[in-house]
Amino acid sequence: MTKKITIAIDGFSSTGKSTIAKQLAKKLGYIYVDTGAMYRAVTLYAMQQNYISDTHFNVDDLITDLNNISLSFSFNESLGFAEMYLNNTNIEKTIRTIEVSRLVSKVAAISEVRRKLVSEQQEMGKNKGIVMDGRDIGTVVFPDAELKLFMTASADKRATRRYKELLDRGDKVNFEEILHNVQERDRIDSTREDSPLLEAEDAIEFDNSDMGLKEQFDRIMSLVNTRLGL
Template identity: 40%
Template sequence: MKRELIVAVDGPSGSGKSTLSRLLAAALNYINIDTGAMYRSVGLAAHRAGVHPEDDQALAELCQSLTIEFARSGAGERVLLNGEDVSEAIRTPAMSMMASRVSACSAVREAMGELQKSMGEKGGVVLEGRDIGTVVFPNAEVKFFLLASAAERGRRRFEELRAKGLQVDLQQTIAEVEERDAADSNRQHAPLVQADDALAIDTTSMTIEQVLQEMLRIVNSRRLQNCEPQGQGE
């Protein structure tokens, strides 16, 4: 039996990557690696340290001092930055934009990319981000690219923030999603693009369960192929 698969889930902000990757990993009994949380953690650390998000040298030095880990608890998956639980602190609109800005730094992407590779190289993982299938694991056995309209992604983000008790404006939230799209797609290093061999799924009019079942069908089919003896049927 071959090793378990590496599953890449890429797409823009608000496309459902985080929720679906978490559910997919749980259904497969795989490890879920939220790479977006890693960049948000770097952004939070930079903000706290007073490091400008465009100061590449300072960001490179900052990354060398950071430890980013994922842990499970009764409250779900948690993100630890140098041992501190920052799961809530990194989920603000400000940290979303900071993540986009620091991720434009090649040194940050290199440091996070190496960490992601070390976490996922043995397989049995679902990694979600924006360049998993193109840069981090271009040879991943299964690649998804999740899509949704900017209006729908903004609405989802708006509802998520309201559920947390934050006062937000729908049109402003949609505008922030579009701004993040532009920043991610136009950055010089590892821009947001769909891998040639990725399966695109437009989640705009689909429920989470519908998308999850489609993803599970595809991954399980690939797992069966991965376990077939070499040369069988030849």
């Protein structure tokens, strides 16, 4: 039987974690799980129920309602990756908006939300052969992962990437707003009490500020092959 490993990819927002995770999963035939999409889905639900907005956050109402939130991924062959579903509705595009981005770190800081999603994530990866990206995968979800990466890049480079991505989608966005969102998410993710964004002691830090996608993939794939004993 071919050896399978768990690959945990953590790091700051807009560092391309999902892009490299999708590439690795496709190359290896592994399951890919975008944990950020799961937190975004809960955020969207909270917005739909008016539990959260730019001016208020009814935390207790969201916690009470968590059992009514069903999350799942469904593989889209034409796209080549699994899309996020909330209560059986495809929300893949809706959760990528700047409105959700502004609020997701606040929702992700709630301990009850994290417990629910971490439990689901650990269940998804119990048989290995998985690539998972997020903020606490190597430290909390899979502390025994065979390969842990910590992605980083300058805030300006990350904001520029996010800005171009949203423009390409046809969204009307402002660069300064994107930059502020990146910096604010860094602050909230790094200072929250429950599972703050931390680099695992045995993680490999990967700064891709000035790196193309092919070079990044080739370098990370070589690390994967080493872990696989190839």
